[in-house]
Amino acid sequence: MTSDVENSDRLKVIIVGAGLGGCAAALAMHHAGFEVLIYEKIKKFLRLGDSLGLGENALRLLQRWGLHEQLIKIGNKSDNMQIRRWHDGKILAVQPLMDMAGYIGHRGDYHDAFLERVRECGIPIHMGHKVVQFTEDKPSVILEDGREEEADLIIGADGIKSLARELVLGFRDAPKSSGYACFRAYFKGGPLKAVPECQSLIQKDCVNIWIGNDVHLVQNTLRDGEEFNWILTHKDTADIKESWFQPGDMEEVRRLVRDLDRRIASAVEKTDACLDWKICYRDPLPTWVSRSHKIVLLGDSCHAHLPTSAQGASQATESAAVLAVCLKLAGKDNISLATRTYEKLRFDRVRQSQLNGEDVRDRWHNVLKNVDAGKEIDPDDVKIKNRWLYPFDAEADTYARWDEVSRIVHEELISNNIRPLFDPKTGPARTLVEYDALGKRKAPEQNIAVDPPMPQQVVAC
Structure with a gap:
C-alpha cells in the first residue's frame, strides 16, 4: 500500500x-x-x-x-491508397496507407x-x-x-x-480564414449497394483521393463497406462560424462534384447530409x-x-x-x-x-x-x-x-x-x-x- x-x-x-x-x-x-x-x-x-x-x-x-x-x-485494413485524377479517376500514384496516416478509423x-x-x-x-x-x-x-x-x-x-x-x-x-473549407460526411454504406458506379468503393476497406484544381476529395471505406466517409476540401471565402456542427449545403456539394469521377460522385450525390468545417489559421x-x-x-x-x-x-x-x-x-x-x-x-x-x-x-x-x-x-x-x-x-x-x-x-x-x-x-x-x-x-x-x-x-x- x-x-x-x-x-x-x-x-x-x-x-x-x-x-x-x-x-x-x-x-x-x-x-x-x-x-x-x-x-x-x-x-x-x-x-x-x-x-x-x-x-x-x-x-x-x-x-x-x-x-x-x-x-x-478499429483501423482501415487496406494496404494501399490510390491518388486519382479528379475528372476520370485515373490513378496518378499508389502509396502504402501507412505513408498517409497509419491506421485510419x-x-x-x-x-x-x-x-x-x-x-x-x-x-x-x-x-x-x-x-x-x-x-x-x-x-x-x-x-x-x-x-x-x-x-x-x-x-x-x-x-x-x-x-x-x-x-x-x-x-x-x-482565427482567420484560410480561404478553404471541408465538407465532411460519414454514414452507413448500405444505401450505396444499390448504386452501380460505386461498387468498387464499398466491397472492402479502401482509401482513395481525387485531386483537381483547387479541390480534393478523400474517401475512406471501413468495415468492408459498412461505413463510408468522404471529405471534400475546396476554396471558401465565407465568414468564419465558430461551430463544429455547421450543416453543409448539399446543393453546393453537388455543384462542386459535377465533373468528378462518377465512382465517387455517385456516392456523394447519395449522401443525405454533411458538415461544413471552415479551415482557419492562427x-x-x-x-x-x-x-x-x-x-x-x-x-x-x-x-x-x-x-x-x-x-x-x-x-x-x-x-x-x-x-x-x-x-x-x-x-x-x-x-x-x-x-x-x-x-x-x-x-x-x-x-x-x-x-x-x-x-x-x-x-x-x-x-x-x-x-x-x-x-x-x-x-x-x-x-x-x-x-x-x-x-x-x-x-x-x-x-x-x-x-x-x-x-x-x-x-x-x-x-x-x-x-x-x-x-x-x-x-x-x-x-x-x-x-x-x-x-x-x-x-x-x-x-x-x-x-x-x-x-x-x-x-x-
Whole structure:
C-alpha cells in the first residue's frame, strides 16, 4: 500500500480536456508515475466526427501505455491508397496507407478506446465539469460551480478554442480564414449497394483521393463497406462560424462534384447530409507555457494540424510523451525546467509536420493546372511525404536531447530571458531541426534555416 508520504511526493497533474490529446497526456503522465485527474466540460461524449489516422510514431508510444491492439482492430485494413485524377479517376500514384496516416478509423471509436484505457488505469475523468478560470502561481483551476482544485502542473488540452491558450498568451487570438473549407460526411454504406458506379468503393476497406484544381476529395471505406466517409476540401471565402456542427449545403456539394469521377460522385450525390468545417489559421504561438511555467498547452490548443497532415492526434501523443519524460527528468521541484524544455523539444518537429499538410494540399490543388490531358504526372509530385515522421521515438529522442536542450533552458531561466518559439515579425527563434527518412535528426550543417515570414498554424474551426 502506498503511504501518504509517498503520495505527497508524487507530482500531481490536472488535465483540462478529455479529448484524444488529453487522454494521451493522462496515459503518459500515469506511465511516468504521476497522480493524474481530468476535467472535461462535456457531460457525455457522442460518436462524433469521421476519419482519423494514427501513425506508427504514435502507436509505438500507445503500445507502451497499454493501448495498441485495441486501435489496430478499429483501423482501415487496406494496404494501399490510390491518388486519382479528379475528372476520370485515373490513378496518378499508389502509396502504402501507412505513408498517409497509419491506421485510419472513426474518430469516435478511437476516442472510446482512449477513454476506456484511461479508466482502466484508474485515472479519474470528471465529466460535466467546466473549467472557467486558471490561477497561475498555485496553480489551480476554478470550476463553473466555484470549486477550486490545485495541482503541481496543469495541462491545457482543451482544443482549438482553448481557454488555457488565452491565459498562456495573455490575449485572445481569433482565427482567420484560410480561404478553404471541408465538407465532411460519414454514414452507413448500405444505401450505396444499390448504386452501380460505386461498387468498387464499398466491397472492402479502401482509401482513395481525387485531386483537381483547387479541390480534393478523400474517401475512406471501413468495415468492408459498412461505413463510408468522404471529405471534400475546396476554396471558401465565407465568414468564419465558430461551430463544429455547421450543416453543409448539399446543393453546393453537388455543384462542386459535377465533373468528378462518377465512382465517387455517385456516392456523394447519395449522401443525405454533411458538415461544413471552415479551415482557419492562427500564427504559430510564441510560447506553449504560462508565465509561472506551471500551465502548459498540448495538442490542438497549441499545434493544430490540417486534415492533409494526417498527424494531429499523432503529434499530440508525441507531445504527451515528451512532456512526461521532461517532468520525470527534471523532478517535482523543477517544473519550470521541464515545461520550457518540452516546448523547445517539440516546436520544430510539430512545425514541420504542420507544413507537410500545407505542402501536400498545395501540390494536389495545383499539379493538374496547365497540364495537357495526355501528359503523364510524376507520381512523386502527388505523393504524401509523411514517411520521415514514423520511425521517430519521442521518448527516446527526449532522453537523448535532454542534456543539450535543458542546459539552454536553464541558462534562459537564470537570466530571465526566455526566447520565444516564434516571433510574428522575425519568424522562429532558431534554425529548424530536420529529420531524415529514418526519423533521426540531421547533423547541424544539414539543418535548414527558415526565413521569415513563417507560414501560419492552420486549424479547422
